[in-house]
């Protein structure tokens with residue numbers, strides 16, 4: 088009886104010829120065009136999320152050493168779909184003139200966006216229930232944004248609850264006015280993509296003027312997180328605040344360090360340091376007060392994860408964390424070495440799952456800025472010191488390397504250059520971020536280093552990957568300041584300073600030429616990589632941008648291309 092009455096009440100209002108459920112009205116969803124769902128699961132607690140995930144049969148519970156952890160598969164897509172990202176181009180609008188249009192930010196017309204939008208909301212208007220999360224992005228109140236997510240699955244809400252800054256008080260949720268809303272209709276496949284001139288059935292489409300985005304056709308959790316990151320990369324620099332694809336931690340003396348790097352270079356692994364407190368593992372801002380995390384959680388890779396090598400991350404995998412695309416053994420335990428689902432198995436967890444997290448998620452101006460690269464050519468030293476000009480050159484280059492295949496000995500590494508170590512998420516021209524960083528580094532006299540977490544002693548297939556232990560020793564030497572006591576030599580090709588040796592790291596490891604069997608082979612490879620740097624950098628030498636090319640490799644291209 089009570090139930091029937093409440094149902095009657097909930098459809099009592101009629102707007103534009105449609106019935107508006109009381110709950111949609113209460114949360115303001117009708118302003119987005121969502122009228123129908125009568126039950127809205129708003130910011131569920133972790134135990135509630137688990138109940139929903141299990142009731143909806145969205146995944147399984149895995150027996151992990153530190154607690155049972157819910158685990159889901161994201162289906163066809165186990166990584167982001169960068170080619171399916173679109174931004175509405177409203178001719179002559181403010182966003183039109185600000186945005187860095189091109190392959191990263193591809194324009195769509197307001198009409199196509201409206202089509203995609205209608206598909207997303209029609210889907211929600213066919214549902215009785217949906218999930219609504221309200222939270223924040225950015226730990227500094229001066230630039231914090233209020234973000235809202237509409238989801239059809241409980242695990243998707245679980246993911247954003249892990250990743251974004253969670254409201255701590257119910258009263259914050261009352262009359263929440265979002266700065267931006269993402270409507271994630273992951274199960275809707277856009278059949279009309281060809282006629283619309285899009286790339287595939289998947290679409291991640293942003294409308295900055297309307298402050299709303301839709302996701303169609305992909306269930307990958309990272310789209311939610313990186314979607315908002317792209318927006319922070321738009322809003323913050325326009326407010327004069329630097330936004331960065333980097334991790335950050337803070338030492339016992341309050342010194343902070345940043346670790347920039349592309350995917351798989353070690354931001355998450357290396358920022359979780361037992362000697363230091365974690366500020367965040369992936370996205371940060373830098374304003375006049377210092378640095379701050381955008382997020383409220385971490386998103387770690389699980390491939391080959393072991394308690395020995397990465398104890399903090401391993402222990403963070405416990406109840407309330409969420410495993411994605413991780414192989415499950417028959418006894419319901421996870422198998423992190425089995426990559427048959429994907430190499431990109433992940434776990435998201437709220438940041439407090441790391442024991443030594445830094446509660447304010449903010450810190451002072453960084454004393455050290457580290458650029459991580461995973462050099463599969465085996466050329467770059469495990470650590471080198473950069474001059475301010477070299478720092479800018481490497482920031483704009485954003486180099487790392489991928490290993491194309493997995494067969495030993497026969498695959499060539501593939502170089503990736505991605506501006507600002509995160510080109511896929513830049514919404515403004517790379518020089519905007521470079522100018523901001525240059526000023527920050529100069530004003531705060533921060534030291535800059537390049538750390539190679541990739542191969543040594545030869546390229547992929549011949550040499551070996553730097554051990555996490557050795558990389559940590561190099562980073563320890565930077566953060567303790569001991570590196571300043573070392574003798575340095577100049578790299579004859581790249582021009583940066585290489586320490587001769589460091590505590591626990593022998594000269595053979597410190598200088599890669601000694602780690603290779605044959606120094607001619609080494610230099611041949613080094614020139615090859617240098618040529619790729621120069622080739623890539625030529626796009627930053629045009630008019631209107633500061634030219635840092637003189638800080639790149641110092642051997643002329645035509646000499647070594649012969």
Ligand code: ATP
Pocket residue numbers: 348349350351352353354355356357368369386387388389390391392540541552553554555556558
């Ligand atoms: P993303 O942006 O995708 O989150 P990330 O920069 O955070 O990427 P990590 O998750 O830290 O990258 O991944 C680094 C991977 O490389 C981990 O799986 C780690 O175990 C492995 N690894 C192997 N050797 C090293 C090393 N010497 N230093 C750092 N990581 C290493």
Ligand code: MN
Pocket residue numbers: 354355356368369386387388
């Ligand atoms: Mn990471």
